[in-house]
Amino acid sequence: MKEATNNVTDELLAKYLLEEATMAEVEQVRVWLSGPAENQRYFNHFTLIWEQSRELAAHSTVDEAQAWLRLQDRIFAATEARVIRMRQRRRIVYAAAAVLLAAVAGGWWLTRDSSQATKQLALRADDSVVKDTLPDGSRVTLNKHTTLEYKGRKVRLDGEAFFEIAPDERHPFEVIANGDTVQVLGTSFNVCTVKWSTGSDGMVVIVETGSVRVRSGSKIEEVQPGEVVSSDGKGYLQKGPNPDQLYAYYRTHQFICNNTPLGMLVRKLKAVYGIKIIVENRELEHLKINATFEDDSLDQILSVIEKTFPQIHIERHGQQIYIK
Amino acid sequence: MEKDTGSAEWLHSDGTIMLEKAFKTYFKALHAYACTIVKDDALAEDIVQQMFFKLWEKKERITVNQSLAAYLYRAVYHDSLNHLKHAKVKQAYQQHAVYHQSGHTSKTADKLLLGELEQQLYLAMNELPEQCRTIFQMSRFEMLKYQEIADRLGIAVKTVENQVGKALRILRGRLVDFLPLLILLFNR
Numbered sequence: 001m002k003e004a005t006n007n008v009t010d011e012l013l014a015k016y017l018l019e020e021a022t023m024a025e026v027e028q029v030r031v032w033l034s035g036p037a038e039n040q041r042y043f044n045h046f047t048l049i050w051e052q053s054r055e056l057a058a059h060s061t062v063d064e065a066q067a068w069l070r071l072q073d074r075i076f077a078a079t080e081a082r083v084i085r086m087r088q089r090r091r092i093v094y095a096a097a098a099v100l101l102a103a104v105a106g107g108w109w110l111t112r113d114s115s116q117a118t119k120q121l122a123l124r125a126d127d128s129v130v131k132d133t134l135p136d137g138s139r140v141t142l143n144k145h146t147t148l149e150y151k152g153r154k155v156r157l158d159g160e161a162f163f164e165i166a167p168d169e170r171h172p173f174e175v176i177a178n179g180d181t182v183q184v185l186g187t188s189f190n191v192c193t194v195k196w197s198t199g200s201d202g203m204v205v206i207v208e209t210g211s212v213r214v215r216s217g218s219k220i221e222e223v224q225p226g227e228v229v230s231s232d233g234k235g236y237l238q239k240g241p242n243p244d245q246l247y248a249y250y251r252t253h254q255f256i257c258n259n260t261p262l263g264m265l266v267r268k269l270k271a272v273y274g275i276k277i278i279v280e281n282r283e284l285e286h287l288k289i290n291a292t293f294e295d296d297s298l299d300q301i302l303s304v305i306e307k308t309f310p311q312i313h314i315e316r317h318g319q320q321i322y323i324k
Numbered sequence: 325m326e327k328d329t330g331s332a333e334w335l336h337s338d339g340t341i342m343l344e345k346a347f348k349t350y351f352k353a354l355h356a357y358a359c360t361i362v363k364d365d366a367l368a369e370d371i372v373q374q375m376f377f378k379l380w381e382k383k384e385r386i387t388v389n390q391s392l393a394a395y396l397y398r399a400v401y402h403d404s405l406n407h408l409k410h411a412k413v414k415q416a417y418q419q420h421a422v423y424h425q426s427g428h429t430s431k432t433a434d435k436l437l438l439g440e441l442e443q444q445l446y447l448a449m450n451e452l453p454e455q456c457r458t459i460f461q462m463s464r465f466e467m468l469k470y471q472e473i474a475d476r477l478g479i480a481v482k483t484v485e486n487q488v489g490k491a492l493r494i495l496r497g498r499l500v501d502f503l504p505l506l507i508l509l510f511n512r
Contacts, residue, residue, distance in 0.1 A: 011489030018463065018488065020470050045496045050464070053495075055442055056449065057465040058359030062369055064351040071347060071373050075380055 008032040008039075013046055065295075075128060120151045125159070129250050137166035138173060143192075143250040157203075160192035162251050165210075177203045178233040180216040187212055189223075190247055194230075202232040206242050255293040255301070262287045262305070266323070273298050277321045284312060284323060334392045341379050346392060354400045357461055361404035361450060371407060375399045391478030397458045405450065441502050448498035452491055459484055460491035 008029060015021040016029040033040055119135040125142040133139050134150050142148060146159025153168070157177040165173045165184050175182040177193045178201040187210025193203050205214055206228045214221050217235025228242040245256035246268040257265055263285030266277050275298070279285055287309055293301050302321065306314045315322045334342050351372060358368035375396070449457065462473045463484075470488075474481045 009489065010493045011485045014489040014492050015470075015485060017492075018470075020485070042496075045500065046492050049445065049492060049495050049499060052441060052445055053449070053460075053464055056360055056446055058356045058363075058368075060352040060355040060359065062352070062355055062365070064348050067351055067355075067369060067373070068344065068347050070369075071343075071376055071380075074373060074377055 010046075013043055017043075017046055017050055072128075120149070123148045123150070136168065136171075136173070139164040139166075141251045157191055158193055160190070160247075160250070162188070162190045162248070164188040178231075180214065180231045180233055183213040183215065184210065192247065196232060200232045200234060202230060204228060204230050204247075206247055253295065255291075255296075257289040257291050259288045259290060261285060262289055262309075262323075265289055265305075269298065269301065275319055275321060277323065279323045281324065284309075287312075341392075343376065343380055346379075346396070347376055350393065350396050353462075353466055354396055356465060357397065357458075358400050358404045360461065360465065361401070362407055363446075367407070368404070371403045372400060375403055391476070394458075394477040394479070397462075397477070398454055401454045401458060408450065441499070444499055444502055445495065448495050451498070452494060456487045456491050456494070459487040463488055 012021065012025060012029060016026060021029065033043060121135065123130060123132055123140070123142055124147045125144055127144060129144060130142040130146075131139070132142075134155075136153055140148065140155075141162040143160035146157070146161055148159075148161060149156045153171045154174045154176065157175055163173075163175065163184075165187055173184045175184075175191050177191060180203055182189070182191060182203075182205055187207065189205060189207045189210075189212050191203055191205050193201065195201055202216075205212065205223060207223045207225050209225055211225070212223050214223055214229050214231065214237060216231040216233065216237050219235050219237050221229050221237045221239050223229045223239065226242055227239060229237055229239045231237050244260040244264050245254075245258060246260065246264060249255060249268065249272060255265065255268065263279065266279060266285070269275070270277050289305070289308065291304060291308070293304070296304075299316075302314050302316070305323075306312055313324045315324070334346055354372045354375075355368055358371045359365060362368050362371065449460070452460065459473055459477070462468045462476070463470070468476070470481050470484045473484045
């Protein structure tokens with residue numbers, strides 16, 4: 001720099017100004033500043049620019065947690081858009097089929113009715129939860145890694161989904177999963193396909209409103225709100241009261257515990273946060289919790305657990321959590 | 325702030341980015357950065373969101389050996405300036421119209437001059453090269469020490485020193501015509 005002589009460079013002046021300079025450098029700059037008036041003026045310019053530029057600072061008043069939710073919405077919408085695109089392609093095929101039928105049958109009403117009855121679509125959720133409305137007006141929420149095929153009020157499910165069924169008494173809605181069937185008229189319920197430790201494939205059905213009829217082989221059970229039924233795909237059904245609301249997390253983003261054993265909550269937290277949680281004393285798993293966690297961080301939830309049970313001590317080592 | 329040893333710590337084993345962690349760590353700083361360039365809160369958020377969205381779509385690849393912070397700041401810098409460039413024609417017209425409609429000459433000379441310096445400084449800062457701008461911004465607005473900036477961007481402290489000096493030199497060069505008058509104003 002022409003103006004910055006005596007080995008005093010702009011870098012050094014900046015360090016001096018920003019209080020990053022060493023003692024020796026400070027001394028060097030002071031000597032330089034006591035030189036020609038030109039030097040002092042040059043440095044004043046730096047000071048002025050530095051001071052004035054603060055006026056241009058912007059401070060983000062946006063809450064990052066809220067912003068994160070907005071990004072998730074955006075990603076969610078993009079996932080939905082992909083599913084819809086897939087469906088629209090199929091619709092074109094059916095539209096073509098419908099036109100063909102119209103030519104054959106010679107009546108618009110007939111073709112419209114038949115296309116409605118046989119309307120098909122496939123939904124798939126990969127890394128995020130997908131919500132959609134089925135052609136009959138029923139609404140469905142697919143958990144991650146779930147596929148669903150719909151054809152005329154019959155769906156085939158692999159994974160987990162929550163259904164809110166549009167009532168239609170003449171056409172019962174059916175969910176078929178691993179060979180078992182859930183039959184409904186109009187209600188809301190959750191279906192999850194499972195692989196039991198015995199090796200057989202089955203499903204778990206939890207009813208929220210209305211009632212459903214679950215069929216496995218020749219066995220049939222009516223399931224009421226608040227009840228859960230498990231099947232093994234081979235004609236075995238077991239019904240009982242639903243012990244927890246944790247299954248709804250993927251849809252509601254709430255961990256609802258009503259007298260829920262700690263062990264169940266821990267299993268859910270492990271699945272949701274993809275983290276290792278070790279309960280060192282197995283008896284602690286049977287402690288009952290009453291709490292609803294909504295949008296809380298894992299640390300907040302753990303801290304509530306720790307405060308609720310004086311006998312519990314929680315330690316966190318990186319990605320591993322110990323409950324003692 | 326921990327030393328940034330490259331992006332490896334921000335990547336899942338399958339090479340996709342830990343989106344939530346990255347977002348929650350850097351959103352505020354990046355949003356403020358975009359704000360200083362585009363001067364619009366909502367627009368700045370949109371720019372940052374769009375950038376993370378592209379990361380999620382995996383359209384933008386980041387490599388393991390570059391600093392994630394450096395990557396994110398660079399992306400925000402370019403996206404924000406691109407936005408300004410596109411808005412420029414429209415804006416130029418609007419400013420022209422405002423200038424001719426408003427009775428801005430009634431303002432006092434002092435205020436005008438200060439406002440003008442701010443405006444000139446803003447324009448001059450937008451002309452700084454990317455790394456220079458980012459480092460100046462982190463130093464000035466995020467109040468980070470040289471060592472912290474170096475750690476975050478995965479560069480040498482010496483580079484930070486050079487870039488801050490360079491920023492002040494460039495800004496002074498662009499503003500030198502305004503400065504003597506201002507010193508008078510400040511000193512009286």
